[in-house]
Amino acid sequence: MENNMNIEERYMAMKSEISALAVKSGRSPEAVQLMLVSKTVPVERMLKTIELGHKLYGENKVQELSEKAPALADKNIDFHFIGHLQSNKVKRCLELASMIHSVDRMSLALELNQQLLKTHSTMDILIQVNTSQEESKFGVHPDEALHLVESVAKLSQLHIKGLMTLAKFSSNEDEVRPCFQLLKRLSDELKAKNIPGVEMRELSMGMSSDYRIAIEEGATIVRVGTAIFGKRDTPDSYYWPEDKSI
Numbered sequence: 001m002e003n004n005m006n007i008e009e010r011y012m013a014m015k016s017e018i019s020a021l022a023v024k025s026g027r028s029p030e031a032v033q034l035m036l037v038s039k040t041v042p043v044e045r046m047l048k049t050i051e052l053g054h055k056l057y058g059e060n061k062v063q064e065l066s067e068k069a070p071a072l073a074d075k076n077i078d079f080h081f082i083g084h085l086q087s088n089k090v091k092r093c094l095e096l097a098s099m100i101h102s103v104d105r106m107s108l109a110l111e112l113n114q115q116l117l118k119t120h121s122t123m124d125i126l127i128q129v130n131t132s133q134e135e136s137k138f139g140v141h142p143d144e145a146l147h148l149v150e151s152v153a154k155l156s157q158l159h160i161k162g163l164m165t166l167a168k169f170s171s172n173e174d175e176v177r178p179c180f181q182l183l184k185r186l187s188d189e190l191k192a193k194n195i196p197g198v199e200m201r202e203l204s205m206g207m208s209s210d211y212r213i214a215i216e217e218g219a220t221i222v223r224v225g226t227a228i229f230g231k232r233d234t235p236d237s238y239y240w241p242e243d244k245s246i
């Protein structure tokens, strides 16, 4: 994307590029949804794309989500949660998000289910898979994904809609593409198993640096922040802490 364009221009350009890439990958122009990742982006800046009619936003921290969602309550937009979810933030997250992309362990699924039982509600989720197998990334190991999906599928209040991943952070396409191919392969395998209650319709993969490759490999949701809103002040290590215990 050209840096001298403003948010509105970058957004419109990306929307048409995504449709074109979807068609090029043999799908309908609407087959790939754009999620705008609004972490660290102030509400006033988000209004620029909200005013263009964009409805899907992604947040990475429950704290930030709980400040922004009420401020934008009258805007009829949807937030998906895409960050590492700590157990003590589960309740608040369920109140504010319409989908959680980052379920990567049974303990979290159980916590979500228990909380949802109390309010007699359900939640759409994606299972996050660590396709790059980098230590610093969250997500279930690919070899354990089937087992996790089967176990989570038994929980009455959670509806599995697909898989999510972060590819390897690399400018080398040959390291990035296999991550997306692995997620797609897992999704196809899971689909073939026809696990009751499990839908494999969403593949949430691709960010500013690699959304084109992700779409070629079958993404149905791309999560784009920087390429639309500009560079963030906070380093990404803040969002993907090395210390998995926090």
Ligand SMILES: *Cc1c(COP(=O)(O)O)cnc(C)c1O
Binding pocket: 037, 039, 060, 082, 083, 166, 206, 207, 208, 209, 223, 224, 225, 226, 227, 239
């Ligand atoms: C920040 C973030 C993105 C978007 O990253 P950009 O490089 O700004 O497009 C996508 N997915 C997740 C999980 C993120 O935390």
